[in-house]
Amino acid sequence: MSDITTTLRERARALMEDGTIAAFIGWEAGRFERQTTPLICLDAADTDRLIFDEYCVNTTAKYVRDLKQRGRIGVAVRGCDSRAINRMIEDNQFKREDVYLLGIPCPQMNDRKTGTVLNKCQDCAHRNPVTYDELLGEAMEETAPQDRYARAHLVSGLDRIARQNIFNMAFERCIRCYACRDVCPCCTCRTCFVDQRNVGWLGKQDNLSENRFYGMIRAFHISDRCIECGECERACPMDLPLMAINKKLVEDMNTLFGEYESGMTTDNEDALRSFSKTDLEEFE
């Protein structure tokens, strides 16, 4: 991995020095062993701090939104990051020419405490970046999981009461920190329904019914766009099984409106935002 770090630093520095990009988004070492943290390089010297190893757990593409007014932004992208970029381009957050992508085939990331592959990386079907300007390192063979919806099937096979218990227990412990929303590349609404206080979609009290309402509305709202990156579940401080919900919705979308994967291109016909005469009509 250290050779990727070296190339990454060299290329990021060169791109900053020749004026191609105004900032570069990657990772740097954290304070602790096996810990990294997102790094935003604003001048060429910062690029010496970049690293890439199997503990780069953060998906960083969302920072492009904060930085885009500075000019073109360089981003280190693996499969998930590149799909997040595509997603945000399709959602009109910025244009392809606003970013310069250094692609990195992903070795899969590990949990720093256990040293085992993160859930989200076990579920990943696209370790190679799906869009990039340069590819650092050799493309690798994909290791898509056998069942794309395994996380959902763990729950969807249970009976109604058991399912309800699982989700009630989960949302019972949600603290409504909104980290799941804030990391999500699909959550780019200018004003989230949560924050529309005067309309009052959602009460501010933390209880099962409001928490569940928050979680479900968010999940539905991004259900045709979720790129299945699993970043929401990783970010959640209370370990809610958010991917069980997201994967179930993606499965439903695929069943109802045809096979698709969000974030693979920038011109996908999102099921909930396009119309087709062949769409299932359940209310005949």
Next chain:
Amino acid sequence: MILKDEMLDSLLTELSKEQIVYVPKQVNGTTRFAPYVSSDKMKLDQVNTVMPPKDLLFPQTQNMYHYGVEKNSGNMFIDPVIESADQILFGVRSCDMRSFDCLDAAFLTKGYIDEFYQAKRDRLTTIAIGCTEVSETCFCESMGQDPNHAPQADIQLRHGEGGYNVTAQTEKGEALLEKFKPFCEEGEVEVADVHCTLNVDASNIKDNLDILHESHELWDSMSYKCLNCGTCTFVCPTCYCFDIDQENRCKEGVRFRCWDSCMFSEYTAMAGGHNPRPEKRDRVRNRFMHKLNYFEDRYGKMLCVGCGRCIEKCPVSLDITVLIDRANELAQAEETEAAHA
């Protein structure tokens, strides 16, 4: 006095007869302080619980009063809801004990008494346990605490081979000690001190932040990666900001308060749309200035007890100890520069 390990369950069962005893345990997929149930599997020798004990005194959502119009008479009514019960907090650590000093300062001093908080606070008895293990994110010693001993606790326990040494430290503690006696025996077990592995120099941080409160270098670089979620503030034992809102049903309603976070942009949104803290940087600065500077100014103590929860849970690993180090460095550089000029 020694409380043997095997007597713990009987003691807690006895104590639970008269009060609710909160113990650190695994509940519903996370760790927090929750009511003891006989022969519960507790997490006494583990490092900090995910959620701090602050919700015992300051619940995430707390009803303040009911109001409405009476059906028959048509009269308006407003009924305050002041909840209070005798509670024991068992197995609390030094850092969380210290967090109560901070909450007390905010809710009970400077000429204002928060009666909702006070009603719970007055009836809380605390039994601390000295840490026997530290997590890599614990830095309470740097913030002036001793992981082995919590001077504020009513009773202090320390674990050694086979049992706990029991010491009452306050009048309340002395009174409760009577309940302990039937389960204890004379003597003392040998205990070993633990120390934090994460250490930072926070001795000058207040002054350093006075110098740096407008430093773009510090606040820009520290805030770029923040997501402005509420994780750090909600898992923090000392963050005490709240919002007040109501829920109305027909002719009745309830006014409640609930935790809020200075990391949310909505926190400072004003009527008319103006937001005095429009940028991420402003919000990150507020959080750390409040913790390490403003609170010290107003109450003479830091609003961070070094529990490490925010470091552990921040989804982008934004680390308060890194901020402290960085502020020390930058302040030093500014001072050197000033000396040369």
